[in-house]
Amino acid sequence: MGNLMDVIAAPRKESASCPVDFILRMLMGPWTTYILYNLKTHGPQRFGELKRRVSGVSAKMLTERLRTLEGAGLVRRDYEATIPPKVTYSLTSRGHELDDVLGRLAEVGMRWETEDAALRSLRATELKAAE
Amino acid sequence: MGNLMDVIAAPRKESASCPVDFILRMLMGPWTTYILYNLKTHGPQRFGELKRRVSGVSAKMLTERLRTLEGAGLVRRDYEATIPPKVTYSLTSRGHELDDVLGRLAEVGMRWETEDAALRSLRATELKAAE
DNA sequence: GTCATTAGGTACCAATTCGTAACTCATGGG
DNA sequence: CCCATGAGTTACGAATTGGTACCTAATGAC
Numbered sequence: 150m151g152n153l154m155d156v157i158a159a160p161r162k163e164s165a166s167c168p169v170d171f172i173l174r175m176l177m178g179p180w181t182t183y184i185l186y187n188l189k190t191h192g193p194q195r196f197g198e199l200k201r202r203v204s205g206v207s208a209k210m211l212t213e214r215l216r217t218l219e220g221a222g223l224v225r226r227d228y229e230a231t232i233p234p235k236v237t238y239s240l241t242s243r244g245h246e247l248d249d250v251l252g253r254l255a256e257v258g259m260r261w262e263t264e265d266a267a268l269r270s271l272r273a274t275e276l277k278a279a280e
Numbered sequence: 281m282g283n284l285m286d287v288i289a290a291p292r293k294e295s296a297s298c299p300v301d302f303i304l305r306m307l308m309g310p311w312t313t314y315i316l317y318n319l320k321t322h323g324p325q326r327f328g329e330l331k332r333r334v335s336g337v338s339a340k341m342l343t344e345r346l347r348t349l350e351g352a353g354l355v356r357r358d359y360e361a362t363i364p365p366k367v368t369y370s371l372t373s374r375g376h377e378l379d380d381v382l383g384r385l386a387e388v389g390m391r392w393e394t395e396d397a398a399l400r401s402l403r404a405t406e407l408k409a410a411e
Numbered sequence: 412g413t414c415a416t417t418a419g420g421t422a423c424c425a426a427t428t429c430g431t432a433a434c435t436c437a438t439g440g441g
Numbered sequence: 442c443c444c445a446t447g448a449g450t451t452a453c454g455a456a457t458t459g460g461t462a463c464c465t466a467a468t469g470a471c
Contacts, residue, residue, distance in 0.1 A: 168389025169382060170313055177308035179459080182301055196418055207460060212419060222392075232467045233417035243392065250384050251300060257377055258299025261353075310429080327448055338430060343449060363437045364447040414471085420464080427458070434451075441444090 175221055178214050180206045182251070185240070188224065189248065193239035223247070306352055309345050311337045313382070316375065319355065324370035354378070 176182060180203055187202045188194070194202075200211050215238060218224040223244035229235040307313060314334045319325070322333065331342050346369060349355040354375035360366040 167313070168393050169386045172385055172389045173304065173308045173313065177304050182298070182304065200418095208419065209421095209461090210459065213459095228418095231417095232469090233415095234419085234466085236418060246388055250381060250388060253381050253384065254303055255300045257381060258303045261374065262299050328446095331448095339449065340431090340451095341429070344429095359448095362447095363439090364445095365436085365449085367448060412471100414469105416468090416470105417466095419466105422463085423461090425458100425460085428456085430455090431453090432451100433453105435449085436447100438446090439444105441442100 175217070175223070176247075176251075178217060180210060180214055181218070184211070184214055184218070185223070185244065185247065185251075188238060188240045188244070193227075193237050196236050196238065199238060218244075306348070306354070307378075307382075309348060311341060311345055312349070315342070315345055315349070316354070316371070316378065316382075319369060319371045319375070320379065324358075324368050327367050327369065330369060349375075 176185075183203045183206075184199065187199060191198075191202065196211070196215075200206060200208065203211065206214075215224060215226065219226050222241055225239050225241050227237045227239070229237075307316075311334055314337075315330065318330060318333045322329075325333075327342070327346075331337060331339060334342065337345075346355060346357065350357050353372055356370050356372050358368045358370070360368075
């Protein structure tokens with residue numbers, strides 16, 4: 150009975166063979182989650198708009214990330230050769246397939262955060278009580 | 281109605297405030313998924329054992345990753361000060377909380393992989409037919 | 412005629428990352 | 442006496458990363 154996790158076992162060089170590693174590498178490019186999040190919540194939008202929303206990202210970085218996401222089929226790029234040019238980015242259906250997983254990941258992350266915060270405040274009160 | 285994904289919107293410098301980003305950054309440290317996978321499937325094990333299993337990782341890297349995972353509470357480190365020393369690593373319950381999400385991520389990644397493979401072979405046959 | 416506009420491309424530069432090789436501890440085995 | 446052992450640590454060095462500043466195209470507005 151091969152477990153789904155079995156697929157993670159591929160420790161080769163460059164680790165090109167593990168789809169989990171591949172997806173994580175994709176998602177973890179700097180700014181990537183912010184880009185995906187903005188495309189998801191604000192819908193299709195132009196390069197400059199996106200750049201303004203993902204505050205702090207450089208044009209170079211944003212371009213590189215979008216190209217990568219496009220290459221992976223998560224994002225669509227619509228180019229209108231007007232002057233000045235108009236380029237609109239949007240999530241593909243494949244891009245939307247991550248909504249669920251990312252939502253769960255957010256859930257776990259938030260649970261840990263509140264747990265840790267609770268622990269910290271508990272420790273703080275203990276310390277005060279011990280004085 | 282704040283969506284769970286809302287939590288992703290935190291584009292500040294260093295982005296310390298987004299739990300999804302935090303978790304992804306954690307998981308995406310190099311080798312991390314391989315380490316977690318091995319601890320999950322082969323159970324608690326010693327440093328050298330793990331290093332042999334995660335083939336290609338350097339001691340330095342493995343140490344650094346394990347320390348980070350320990351700091352995040354995903355991995356437990358049991359140190360026996362014998363000579364030579366014996367250090368055993370294992371997943372904490374928090375570490376196991378990722379099983380589900382990672383499984384789903386693997387599912388998505390594998391689906392994409394097979395879809396892409398099907399597309400490629402389709403294209404190949406089309407090209408042959410066009411000759 | 413010159414300036415601003417959009418979506419980048421390019422060159423350069425500093426900082427970070429990760430691998431390699433050498434070193435460590437105290438002990439048992441040859 | 443010397444070496445191997447386990448779990449690292451340290452120093453060094455090459456490669457990658459990501460930021461900044463500057464360049465581009467063709468047009469309309471001033």
